[in-house]
Amino acid sequence: MPTVPYDALLLLSFGGPERPEDVVPFLENVTRGRGIPRERLEEVGRHYYLFGGRSPINDQNRALIAAIEKDLAEHGLDLPVYWGNRNWEPYVADTVEQMARDGVRRALCLATSAYSSWSSCRQYRDNLADALAAVPADLVAPQVDKVRAFYNHPGFVAANVDGVLAALADLPDEVRDAARLVFVTHSIPVSMSEASGPDGGAYVSQHLDVAAVVADQVAAATGATRTHEFVYCSRSGSPHVPWLEPDVNDRLEELAAEGVPAVVLVPVGFVSDHMEVVYDLDTEALATAERLGIEARRAASAGTHPAFVAAIRELVLERAARERGEDVPRPAVGARGPSHDCCPAGCCLGERASAARS
Ligand SMILES: CC1=C(CCC(=O)O)c2cc3nc(cc4[nH]c(cc5[nH]c(cc1n2)c(C)c5CCC(=O)O)c(CCC(=O)O)c4C)C(CCC(=O)O)=C3C
Numbered sequence: 001m002p003t004v005p006y007d008a009l010l011l012l013s014f015g016g017p018e019r020p021e022d023v024v025p026f027l028e029n030v031t032r033g034r035g036i037p038r039e040r041l042e043e044v045g046r047h048y049y050l051f052g053g054r055s056p057i058n059d060q061n062r063a064l065i066a067a068i069e070k071d072l073a074e075h076g077l078d079l080p081v082y083w084g085n086r087n088w089e090p091y092v093a094d095t096v097e098q099m100a101r102d103g104v105r106r107a108l109c110l111a112t113s114a115y116s117s118w119s120s121c122r123q124y125r126d127n128l129a130d131a132l133a134a135v136p137a138d139l140v141a142p143q144v145d146k147v148r149a150f151y152n153h154p155g156f157v158a159a160n161v162d163g164v165l166a167a168l169a170d171l172p173d174e175v176r177d178a179a180r181l182v183f184v185t186h187s188i189p190v191s192m193s194e195a196s197g198p199d200g201g202a203y204v205s206q207h208l209d210v211a212a213v214v215a216d217q218v219a220a221a222t223g224a225t226r227t228h229e230f231v232y233c234s235r236s237g238s239p240h241v242p243w244l245e246p247d248v249n250d251r252l253e254e255l256a257a258e259g260v261p262a263v264v265l266v267p268v269g270f271v272s273d274h275m276e277v278v279y280d281l282d283t284e285a286l287a288t289a290e291r292l293g294i295e296a297r298r299a300a301s302a303g304t305h306p307a308f309v310a311a312i313r314e315l316v317l318e319r320a321a322r323e324r325g326e327d328v329p330r331p332a333v334g335a336r337g338p339s340h341d342c343c344p345a346g347c348c349l350g351e352r353a354s355a356a357r358s
């Protein structure tokens, strides 16, 4: 069986509220001990209530799991898929306990986050480790490995390229060629960014690398080279702490002043069209663009794109082979090469990130 030594796949995600009553307890889970200002929490709560108190993220994960299961079955692979979240039901602690009860001995974990940083990798690993440590003593906790950072896997990139092409096609003909590609990811504190990856700075350089590749592939597909750039959304935390900039809305103001007629917002930092996408981009940033007279479209994130679903299967088979000691190709596009399988000690743990954790 090409999935040996693994006997399960664990999809590990952020989680989100499903009913209005869930919103406050969810936000408390996310922000416990984080020093997020009260006003910011109320503001973010409003985003959720605007969507009926229901985040799209859990349904998106259900759809992704269904797509993965179908794809695995079509490829003759018998690997059960489990799902656990860091901040909402199903909580990862309950999921790994169930895995132990089901007799899972070794699992591979795919986090719904493609990049390196404390927030986008280490926090998932730490929460998983805590969940495994909490498995009741009468059960044997599985060993769980985590899939490498997959931002530059060709399948993830292909899904994003398709999203950009569809968004470009949706722009009015007269502005399509002049449209800027504005790649977007979640802002994080500058100190967390500097501490990301084994040698620091991975978060930003991974994003810049993948944006360049997506922009190149879009240029090849359309025969038109467009200017691309990188911006950030969803800043939180204290205004006194520096976070990655520019904010997407601030940058749109500048682009309007420069006379840029159209943009495609490309949420390459996100794996699905969850709340940060449907509120921060579709609601807020698109309104900013409209006010400024910029034609704007938002590209779809990877979601359940077949190229991404296939990439997940390829990543599972790649890692399984490597754990069996086989030397297999590790597909990666861009300049950085494939990411490490196992994070070295201290990976993504800068001074500031560890302070944020306590
Ligand atoms: C890098 C990154 C990703 C991308 C990687 C990944 O996907 O993991 C991400 C994703 C997400 N972030 C999400 C939601 C929230 N993030 C918050 C707060 C924060 N995010 C941070 C970073 C990231 N976040 C950081 C440094 C903070 C500050 C507090 C802290 O140090 O932890 C807060 C608190 C309120 C606020 O201040 O915004 C909320 C509600 C949801 C769920 C969306 C839904 O419900 O559909 C998703 C997928």
Ligand SMILES: [Fe+2]
Pocket: 186
């Ligand atoms: Fe977040």
